[in-house]
Amino acid sequence: MNKKLTAIVSFLLLLVGIIGLKTIFKSPDTFTTHSKTDFYIISYGDVQGYRFKNNSLKQTSKDKIQLVKGQINPAVQRAEIDKRYLLFSEEGPPLGVVGRIIAMDFQKGTIKYNQTPDYAYSSSGISASYYFTSEASTDSTFLASFDSNLKEVSKYTFDEAVLGRDFSVDDNILYFLGTKVHGDGNYPTDLYKLVSDNGKVHLENVERLFETSDKTYLFGDNIVKNNNLYAAVNGYRINSTKERIPIGQMLTYDMQTGHKALIDLPEIAPLNIFDLGQDMIAIEHERNDSRKLGFSLFNLNNNSSSFIDLSTFGLSVETDYIKDVKRLNNDLLLILSGSQLLIYNTLTSQVVLQESNMSPDSFHIWVNRQ
Numbered sequence: 001m002n003k004k005l006t007a008i009v010s011f012l013l014l015l016v017g018i019i020g021l022k023t024i025f026k027s028p029d030t031f032t033t034h035s036k037t038d039f040y041i042i043s044y045g046d047v048q049g050y051r052f053k054n055n056s057l058k059q060t061s062k063d064k065i066q067l068v069k070g071q072i073n074p075a076v077q078r079a080e081i082d083k084r085y086l087l088f089s090e091e092g093p094p095l096g097v098v099g100r101i102i103a104m105d106f107q108k109g110t111i112k113y114n115q116t117p118d119y120a121y122s123s124s125g126i127s128a129s130y131y132f133t134s135e136a137s138t139d140s141t142f143l144a145s146f147d148s149n150l151k152e153v154s155k156y157t158f159d160e161a162v163l164g165r166d167f168s169v170d171d172n173i174l175y176f177l178g179t180k181v182h183g184d185g186n187y188p189t190d191l192y193k194l195v196s197d198n199g200k201v202h203l204e205n206v207e208r209l210f211e212t213s214d215k216t217y218l219f220g221d222n223i224v225k226n227n228n229l230y231a232a233v234n235g236y237r238i239n240s241t242k243e244r245i246p247i248g249q250m251l252t253y254d255m256q257t258g259h260k261a262l263i264d265l266p267e268i269a270p271l272n273i274f275d276l277g278q279d280m281i282a283i284e285h286e287r288n289d290s291r292k293l294g295f296s297l298f299n300l301n302n303n304s305s306s307f308i309d310l311s312t313f314g315l316s317v318e319t320d321y322i323k324d325v326k327r328l329n330n331d332l333l334l335i336l337s338g339s340q341l342l343i344y345n346t347l348t349s350q351v352v353l354q355e356s357n358m359s360p361d362s363f364h365i366w367v368n369r370q
Contacts, residue, residue: 029111031104032061039326039334040106040366041341042086043359044068047104052328052343055352067111070097074323074363075272076120077166077221079131083369085148087131089119101133103150106366114150118142125176127169130199136164138181143174145199153199162190166272170224172196177209177219177231186216186239191229210251210260214239219251221273223281225300229253232270232283233262246289250298250305265296266307274325276333282325293317293337295325297346308344310337313354326365334365 037049037060045068049061068090078088084107092099100115120133130153131146141158162178169175174194179187193205209231210217216239220232233249248268253260269289274282283296283305293316294309311317320338328334328343332352335342339360343353 029065029067031063031065031109031111033106033109034060035368036060037368039328039368041336041358041362042067042104042364042366044071044361044363046359048359052332052353057353057355065111067102068361071095072363073121074321075166076122076124077126078364079124079126080366081126081129081131081148086364086366087146087148087150088364089121089124089133091121092117092119101131101146101150103148104366106368112150114146114152116152118144118152118155123164123166125167125169125174127172127174127196130169130196132167132169132174132196132201134164134167134176136162136178138163141178143176143194143201145196145201147199154201156194156201156203158192158203162192165219166221168222168224168229169196170227173204173224174201175222175224175229177222186237186242188216189219209253217251218244220271220286223273223275227255228300229255230273230281230298230300232273234269234271234286234289248285248290250283250303252303263303263305265298265305267292267294267296270296272322276325276327278327280327282333284322284325287317287321291317293320293322295322306349308349310335310342313340313342313351314356315340323363324365326367328367334367336362336365 031047038052041048047063051058051060086104090100099119100113103112121135123134125132133144141161144155145153162180164178167176176192177189179189188211189209191207191209194201195204215236218235220234222231231251233251235246237244246268248265250263267285267290269286270283271286272284279300281298293311296305296307298305315338323336326334331347333344339358341355341358342351345352
């Protein structure tokens with residue numbers, strides 16, 4: 001009996017140990033991937049796959065997953081790495097539930113989480129291999145780097161706190177627009193150039209981005225293409241009166257020649273930039289200033305632009321905003337706003353499909369380029 005009892009106790013202990021290990025090393029969540037899926041819509045509670053053919057949508061998959069427990073900051077860009085991984089940050093308290101970084105693998109269909117205080121609170125940047133996060137505040141500012149496995153590679157803390165927005169990464173150089181807000185003055189914006197050496201970040205140079213003797217310019221997102229920096233200029237302050245004047249321009253900065261120029265946009269208050277690849281970007285305009293819900297298509301080859309007004313498709317300037325813009329192919333754009341998905345033809349300037357049953361908490365479009 002003693003041997004039998006000992007065997008039973010040993011088995012129970014082994015079973016408890018296995019259950020405990022499974023609890024500690026929980027298997028990652030999974031979702032369905034399919035080679036015939038053209039794109040996925042990512043929401044807080046599900047991942048849906050779609051195929052677009054003959055101007056109609058066919059759903060290829062739908063997986064219910066509690067991907068986000070609380071909320072994400074929609075103004076902070078998400079990182080797409082190696083045409084395989086989507087990395088983004090979930091906000092911690094007091095705005096969210098748990099501060100963490102989430103990685104979705106669109107090759108294996110797996111999801112990983114890393115609970116960390118160094119998630120992207122206010123801005124982020126993307127390189128070919130790394131996801132850079134930042135918290136830029138009046139108290140302190142840091143830049144942290146994570147690889148596609150969610151391992152934190154490094155963390156750089158600025159000597160002086162600056163406020164900043166989403167930044168761009170070209171090759172191994174980070175271009176961060178920061179504004180110091182301590183002390184008296186007009187608070188101009190500086191361009192911080194930081195070097196990423198296999199994910200380890202250090203500061204290389206700081207220079208004044210753009211200013212005149214009587215105005216201090218205000219900037220949104222920036223992007224770097226072919227050693228040219230493009231920054232959204234949404235307004236300026238008159239130095240003598242501190243009055244803020246909304247405008248709509250893009251600053252172009254040729255970093256080889258040092259030439260800088262302001263290019264007019266069709267609407268005021270440009271803010272967020274969506275990289276559409278090749279020679280085009282989409283620039284969202286801030287709704288409170290422009291009183292319009294839409295974005296400018298900006299051609300990087302000739303600096304021309306045109307405005308696409310989304311309010312004509314039943315979207316509200318008061319409650320809706322642009323969640324994501326992606327390029328499906330050379331001619332078609334995918335636009336996610338509110339609960340609607342629009343497919344827009346850039347050649348004909350027409351919407352070829354309008355789908356109104358997207359999840360209200362959808363936030364990202366992943367285009368399948370495998």
